[in-house]
Amino acid sequence: MTHTPAPTARWSDVLTRANAAPLAITCLAVFLHAADGLLTATMLPTIVEDIGGLRLISWVVMLYEVGSIVMGAACGLLIARRGLRGPMTLAAIVFALGCLVSGVASTMPVLLAGRVLQGLGGGGLMAMAFVALTLLFAPHLRARVIGALSTVWAASAFLGPLIGGAFVEFATWRAAFFSFTAVALLLALWLWTRIPADLGGDDAGEARFPVTRLALLLGAIMMIAYGGEHLSPVTTPLLIAGGIALLAAFLWRDAQTPATRLLPRFDPLLRDGVSAIMAMIFFFAATGIAVGTFAPYFLTVLHGFSALAAGSLVALEAILWATTAALISGRPEREDARNIALGLSLVGLSIVGFALSVASGPIWLIAASAAAQGIGFGAAFTFMPRMATRLCHPQDQAVVAAAVPTVQRTGYAVGAAFLGIVANMAGLADGQPEAAARWIFIAGLPFVAVGLLAVVRLWPHRHLA
Structure with missing residues (x-):
């Protein structure tokens, strides 16, 4: 029997009246999650000035990632048991509630509670959006829809810091959270009214939540x-x-637990290519989170940047990440290992640049380091999932593909937790931001070293599969 490939869809096939609502729903879900993290990072200096809690600044990022990890692991099982409409609507409501709690917070612990809820809701929306596209769109349209979601992600990463900076400059940081509350509630209403009640579900089997x-x-x-x-x-x-x-x-x-693994088997000695790639993702995420967590604060306090200007620098990294990924994503598989190595080496150099410049300048080196990090991550992270799924056993491809965002979020969360310790030990909460700015990035260098060791361990596998 001859297999007939599905026809290649055009954008005109996706951008129809029938697909308008499903496409808008999935894109808005991705936007809320993608924009929220960088929006909050840009507003953090003003938030800390208003309500205190400088010692807990890393927790704002860490707890959001913790919530995202939980919902990323849970969403598949929730949809299998309850269908798409209920869980995705609930995720939007939880996200809205988290934004509301953050918006009314008068102390940092209350804000952190809001961030947990935002992470649960936003992580659920993000993960379910990619499940939703398999349920709401015909197979031949899905590649185009994924392209649309990737474009929204890139735009969100660029706009998030600018939106946060604009609210601080022209309104209040609380208004930003309230605005996201309103949008998330509208999304919840839209999800409940436009998604069929019987879509998905009835396929949970004996699966148990881990x-x-x-x-x-x-x-x-x-x-x-x-x-x-x-x-x-x-x-x-x-x-x-x-x-x-x-x-x-x-x-x-x-x-x-092979039947319901969250991650592929991991060899601590990195003797297989998949373990090496997972180590790269974890350790470079752990060191890269320093920019989103601390850079806006240091730019504001040490260099006199406005919130909008600080947001623009964070946005520079995000847009260069997305642009680089878009420009080189068509490179052949045989170049994957080389592109990964070059990209992560550039990220390593950017951490050195930040360590030398964030505390006392020059500003051009801070900007160059942000650009290098964005380009490096864009070059490397574009190819790591593809190479990992090529190197693993065919039966493990789904586990490996699903593990990439989980490992990345775990790296972000662990990195934020560890760098929070470094910041407090260096005196961030005791009025010594210059020392903290220097040591936070120096402390990321061991993560870089382990990540580059993983690159070396991957190199012998570059011609496999």
């Missing part, structure tokens, strides 16, 4: 983060060690 494994993973992140709250020569190292132990326990437990 409570124990997620508890180990989230416990690891929280222990590392808590180590920075009450700095002590005894308890801080113990908490960090305990977090690392829980992370190892999570990896072991996940490997013992």
Whole structure:
């Protein structure tokens, strides 16, 4: 029997009246999640000035990623059991509630509670949007829809910091959260009225939610983060060690559950290509999160940037990431390892540049480092998922593909937790921002070293598969 390939869709096939609502729904879901993180990063200096909590600044990012990790793991099972409409509508409502809580927060702990809810809702919206496109669009249209979602992601990454800066400059940071609350509630209403009640569902089988494994993973992140709250020569190292132990326990437990693995099997010695790529994603995410978490604050406090100007620098990295990915995504598979190595080497150089410049300038080196990081991540992260799925066993391709965002978010969360400890040890909350600005990026260099070691371990596999 001869296989007839599906026809290649044109944009005119997607941009029709029938597809307008599904396309708008999925794109808006991606926009809310993508724009929210960088919008908040840009507003953080003003938020901290208003409500305090400088010591907890890294938690704003970390807890959002924690919520996203949980919902990223849960959404497939929720949709299988409840269909698409209910869970995705609930995710939009939870996101709206999180924005509302953040908007009315008068203390940092209340804001952090809002960020957890935003992470749960936003992570759910993002993950479910990609499930929704398989349910709402014909197979031959899906590549075009993925292209549209990628474009929205890139635009959101660019616009998020600018939107946050604009609200701070011309309104208030609270108004930004309230605006996102209103948009998320409109999305929830739209989802409930436009998605069929019987779409998806009835396919859960015996699947169980990975409570124990997620508890180990989230416990690891929280222990590392808590180590920075009450700095002590005894308890801080113990908490960090305990977090690392829980992370190892999570990896072991996940490997013992082959039917519902969250991650592919991981070799700590990086002897296979997939393990090397997962290590790269984790360690470079852990060091790269320093820009989104701390750079706007340091630019504002140390260099006199307005919120809008600081947001523009963060947006520079985001737009160069997206532009680079778009320009080189058509490169042949045989070049994957080389592009990954070049891209991550550029990211490593950018961390050195930040370490030399964020505390005292020059500004051009800060901007050049942001540009280098965006280009480097765009070059590397475009090809790491593709190469990982080529190198793994065919039966593991779905697990490997799904693991990429989970590993990346975990790297962001662990990196934010660890760098929060470094910031507090360097005196960020005690009026020493110059020292903190320097040490936060210096502390990322060991992550860079391990990530580059993973690049070396990947190199022998470059001609496989």
